[in-house]
C-alpha cells in the first residue's frame with residue numbers, strides 16, 4: 001500500500017473499522033480483492049494458535065512418520081495413534097488443510113510435500129515439541145504480559161540463569177541436542193552471508209556442542225577452531241567432536257563469560273544465538289570481553305534472529321520477541337540496538353547483513369579498530 005500522510009492514514013483507519021465501509025468494500029471489484037486478502041490475512045492470525053496445536057498433535061502422534069511409507073486409511077491411523085476414528089479423521093483433514101498431508105480420492109491420507117519437508121528439516125520436530133512450554137505460558141497472554149515472572153519456558157532452559165556447573169547434565173544434554181540440530185540452518189545461512197576467507201583462527205563463544213564450528217571446519221579445512229562454553233555443555237561437545245574429523249584443529253575452553261576471561265589468540269570471534277539470551281548489561285560486558293580478546297583489526301560475527309526495529313517483522317517481532325520474553329533473561333534486539341551496544345564496547349566498521357530467512361538468522365559483523 002502506498003505511504004499516506006498521517007492525517008489521511010488516520011482517516012482511512014477509522015473508515016476501515018466501520019461496518020458500512022466493509023459492506024461497501026465487498027461490492028467494488030478492486031477494493032473487494034484487497035478486502036478479501038486483508039480478511040484472509042486476519043483470519044490466519046486468528047487461527048494461528050489452532051494451526052500450531054494441530055501441528056503439535058501431528059508431530060506428537062508421529063503421524064508424519066507413520067505416513068512416510070505411503071498413505072493409510074483413517075481407522076488404521078486411529079488405531080496406531082490411539083485416537084477415536086472420528087477425531088482422527090478431523091485431525092488428518094486439518095493436516096491436509098495445512099498442506100502437510102494429502103487426502104487421496106479413496107479417503108486415505110498420505111504425506112504432502114509440506115509434511116515431507118518438515119521431516120527433512122533437522123531438529124524441527126524437536127523444536128515444535130518444546131513449544132508446549134511456550135504455549136502453556138501464553139495460555140493467558142494478558143497475565144503473561146503483566147507478570148511473566150514464572151514461565152515454563154524459563155524452566156525448560158535453565159542454563160541461561162546458571163553459572164558454570166550449576167546445570168543438570170541431563171537437562172543440558174537435551175538442550176544441547178536441540179540447539180545442535182537447529183544450528184544446521186543457522187550455520188548454512190551465516191556462512192553463505194559471511195565468507196570467512198582470510199580468518200586463521202575462529203573462537204565461537206557460547207558455541208554449544210560445536211555444531212557451528214563443525215560447519216566452519218568443513219568449509220575451511222585450514223582454520224584453527226576454538227570453542228568456549230559452560231563446562232557442563234563442553235562435556236557433551238567433547239564426545240561429539242572426538243570423531244568429527246577435525247579434533248586436531250579444535251581446542252575446547254570451558255568457562256563462563258560472566259566470570260572468566262575469554263581466551264586470546266583468535267583473529268575472529270563468533271557469537272551465534274547468544275546475545276538474545278541475555279540482558280543489555282551482560283551483553284555489553286560480553287562484547288567488551290570479546291573486544292579485549294581480539295587483536296587490532298580482529299573480526300566479530302554476530303548471528304541470530306533480529307527484530308525488524310523501525311520496520312516490524314512478522315517472524316522476529318512476534319515469535320522471537322515473545323519467545324525471548326518468556327525466557328525472561330534476554331530479548332530480541334534489532335540490528336540498530338546491537339550496533340549501539342557494539343559501539344559502546346569500542347567496535348568500529350559495523351555492518352548489518354539482513355538474513356534471506358530472517359526467522360533463521362541475520363548477521364552483524366564488526367572489527368576491533
Ligand SMILES: C[S@@+](CC[C@H](N)C(=O)[O-])C[C@H]1O[C@@H](n2cnc3c(N)ncnc32)[C@H](O)[C@@H]1O
Nearest residue numbers: 179183206207208229230233256257258272273
Ligand atoms: C542459544 S544457545 C546457542 C548455542 C549455539 N551457539 C547455537 O547457535 O546453536 C546459547 C549458548 O550460550 C551458552 N552460554 C550461556 N551462558 C553462558 C556463559 N555464561 N558462558 C559461556 N557460555 C554460555 C549456552 O551454554 C549455550 O550453549
